[in-house]
Amino acid sequence: MxxxxxxxxxxxxxxxxxxxxxxxxxxxxxxxxxxxxxxxxxxxxxxxxxxxxxxxxxxxxxxxxxxxxxxxxxxxxxxxxxxxxxxxxxxxxxxxxxxxxxxxxxxxxxxxxxxxxxxxxxxxxxxxxxxxxxxxxxxxxxxxxxxxxxxxxxxxxxxxxxxxxxxxxxxxxxxxxxxxxxxxxxxxxxxxxxxxxxxxxxxxxxxxxxxxxxxxxxxxxxxxxxxxxxxxxxxxxxxxxxxxxxxxxxxxxxxxxxxxxxxxxxxxxxxxxxxxxxxxxxxxxxxxxxMRGALPELPLAREKRFREKYNLPAYDAGVLCAERGLADYYETVVSAGSDPKLAAHWVMREILEEIKSGAESEGASAPAMRAVESSVSDAFAFRAPVAAGRLAELIALVSGGVISNSAGREIFKEMVRTAESPDTIREKLNLTQVSGAKELEQWVADVIAESPDEVARYRGGKTQLLGFFVGQVMKKSAGKANPKLAGEIVKKMLEG
Ligand SMILES: [Zn+2]
Known part of the structure; x- marks a missing residue:
C-alpha cells in the first residue's frame, strides 16, 4: 500500500x-x-x-x-x-x-x-x-x-x-x-x-x-x-x-x-x-x-442486547433497532410468545416491506401532508400495519404447522387490509394446511405424472430436484399442502 x-x-x-x-x-x-x-x-x-x-x-x-x-x-x-x-x-x-x-x-x-x-x-x-x-x-x-x-x-x-x-x-x-x-x-x-x-x-x-x-x-x-x-x-x-x-x-x-x-x-x-x-x-x-432516570436504552446497547438475548445476527439487530418504535414492536411480538428468530424474520420481511410499499404508494404528497399535521408524537410514532399481538398469533399458526409459510404471507396481506384476526382469515380463505396423507399423495402423484423429465433426472441421481417437486405440489394445492410431509411423500414415491 x-x-x-x-x-x-x-x-x-x-x-x-x-x-x-x-x-x-x-x-x-x-x-x-x-x-x-x-x-x-x-x-x-x-x-x-x-x-x-x-x-x-x-x-x-x-x-x-x-x-x-x-x-x-x-x-x-x-x-x-x-x-x-x-x-x-x-x-x-x-x-x-x-x-x-x-x-x-x-x-x-x-x-x-x-x-x-x-x-x-x-x-x-x-x-x-x-x-x-x-x-x-x-x-x-x-x-x-x-x-x-x-x-x-x-x-x-x-x-x-x-x-x-x-x-x-x-x-x-x-x-x-x-x-x-x-x-x-x-x-x-x-x-x-x-x-x-x-x-x-x-x-x-x-x-x-x-x-x-x-x-x-x-x-x-x-x-x-x-x-x-x-x-x-x-x-x-x-x-x-x-x-x-x-x-x-x-x-x-x-x-x-x-x-x-x-x-x-x-x-x-x-x-x-x-x-x-x-x-x-x-x-x-x-x-x-x-433526566438520567428518563434515559431510554440507547441504540448501541439495545443492538448488543438483541444479538445476545435473541441470538440475532448483527445485521438483523441493526435493522430492528434502527428506530426505537420498531424495536419496541419487535419485543412486543416476542413477549407475546413468538420465537425471536421467526419474529425477526416476519418483522423485517413482511412488516418493513409493507411500510415501504405503503410509503411509496402515498407518493409525493406525503411531505406536504406531514407538514400540516405534524405534531410531536407523530414524529416518533411507529405505525405498524398489523398489531403486534396479531402478528404473534399469525406466527404461532405458521410455527404450529396449522398453515404453511406461504399461506401465512397471504393471510398477512389480508390482515393489513381488513384488520381481522389471522384465524378468521384462515377460515374465510380456507387456508388451513393440508397434512392428510390421501390428499397429499394425490397431489404428489399428479405432479410426478406431469414431470417425466424431472422424474428421470431425479432417479438418475439429481436429488436436489426434491425442492422442485415440493414447489409444484405447493402450487397445485394453492399453498395449502404441508411442505414437509409433501417432501417425504415425494421421496417415498420416487425412491421406493
Ligand atoms: Zn414568540
Missing amino acids: AAVEFETVIGLEVHAQLVTKSKVFCSCPAVYGGEPNAQTCPVCLGLPGALPVLNEEAVSMAILMGLATGCRIAPRSVFARKNYFYPDCPKNYQISMYDKPLCEEGRLEFELDGEIHGVALERIHLEEDAGKLIHAEEGGSLVDFNRCGVPLIEIVSKPEIRSPEEASRYLVSLRQVLRYLGICDGNMEEGSLRCDVNISLRRPGEPLGTKTEIKNLNSFKAVEMGIRFEIERQAGVLRSGGRIEQVTNLWDSGQKKLLTMRSKEYAHDYRYFPEPDLLPLDVDGAWIEK
Whole structure:
C-alpha cells in the first residue's frame, strides 16, 4: 500500500431542533409549518423592551442529550449574545452559549465496518434558531419568523473524524440517538437536523492545516459527497504548492458541487458577551438525576442486547433497532410468545416491506401532508400495519404447522387490509394446511405424472430436484399442502 499523502481531519457541528411545544424564550408554538409569521410575538420578533423567558423543557432535552453522550453537565452555564446582522435575525443577535456551555466532554460511539468507533464531543449547547429567508422567483426575498426562537442544540465534535464514511456514520448515529430520546425528529430535508463540516488536510506528522467549512449539507449523501469534493480540492491546492484559504463552501444539492462563499468569520467578529436579559442557568443534581432516570436504552446497547438475548445476527439487530418504535414492536411480538428468530424474520420481511410499499404508494404528497399535521408524537410514532399481538398469533399458526409459510404471507396481506384476526382469515380463505396423507399423495402423484423429465433426472441421481417437486405440489394445492410431509411423500414415491 502506498504511504498516505494527506491525513484528513474532520469536525462536525450539528444543529438539532428540539421538539418542545413552545419556543425557547417565548410561548409561541415551535411546530414546523403553519402560516408564515403567524407563530410570532414581540419576544421572537425582537421588538424593543421584550424580554426572554427560558423554556425549562428545552433545557431538560439538552441535558438528556448530554447524558446520552456521556457529557459533563455544567452546574452553571451562561447564555451569550452572538452579534451579527442578517435579515433572518430580527434582534441582530442570536442568544447562544459561548465559553460556558451546558454540556462538555462527551463521546458518541457507533459501529463502522463491524468495529466500534468513538468520536469525542467538545460540547453541546442550547441556542435559538433564526428565521427563514424565502427567495421569491419573481425577485426579492421574503422572511418567515416562525422558526425564529425555536430551540436548537448545537453538538460540536472534536476534529477526530478521519473519512467521509465515518462522518456520515457519525451523523446517522447522532440522529438515531436524538430520535431514541424523542427530542428531535431528525428531518434533514425540513432542516430540523443540519450539519456543518470543518475539514483540513495535513501531511502525516505535521500540525493541523487551515480548515475550511461546508454548510447546507441537507442529507447524509451530501455530507459524504461534500467532504469528498473538499478533500480533493484541498489536496490539489497543497500538491501544487498553494496555501489553503479559510473559506466557507456551500453545498449545491441541485448541481452536486461546492460553491465557495466568503472568508469565514472568527469568533471575535461576533463580539460575544453574556446575555444581560437572562440569569445564568443553574442545573442542580436533582434535575440531572431526574433526566438520567428518563434515559431510554440507547441504540448501541439495545443492538448488543438483541444479538445476545435473541441470538440475532448483527445485521438483523441493526435493522430492528434502527428506530426505537420498531424495536419496541419487535419485543412486543416476542413477549407475546413468538420465537425471536421467526419474529425477526416476519418483522423485517413482511412488516418493513409493507411500510415501504405503503410509503411509496402515498407518493409525493406525503411531505406536504406531514407538514400540516405534524405534531410531536407523530414524529416518533411507529405505525405498524398489523398489531403486534396479531402478528404473534399469525406466527404461532405458521410455527404450529396449522398453515404453511406461504399461506401465512397471504393471510398477512389480508390482515393489513381488513384488520381481522389471522384465524378468521384462515377460515374465510380456507387456508388451513393440508397434512392428510390421501390428499397429499394425490397431489404428489399428479405432479410426478406431469414431470417425466424431472422424474428421470431425479432417479438418475439429481436429488436436489426434491425442492422442485415440493414447489409444484405447493402450487397445485394453492399453498395449502404441508411442505414437509409433501417432501417425504415425494421421496417415498420416487425412491421406493
Ligand atoms: Zn414568540
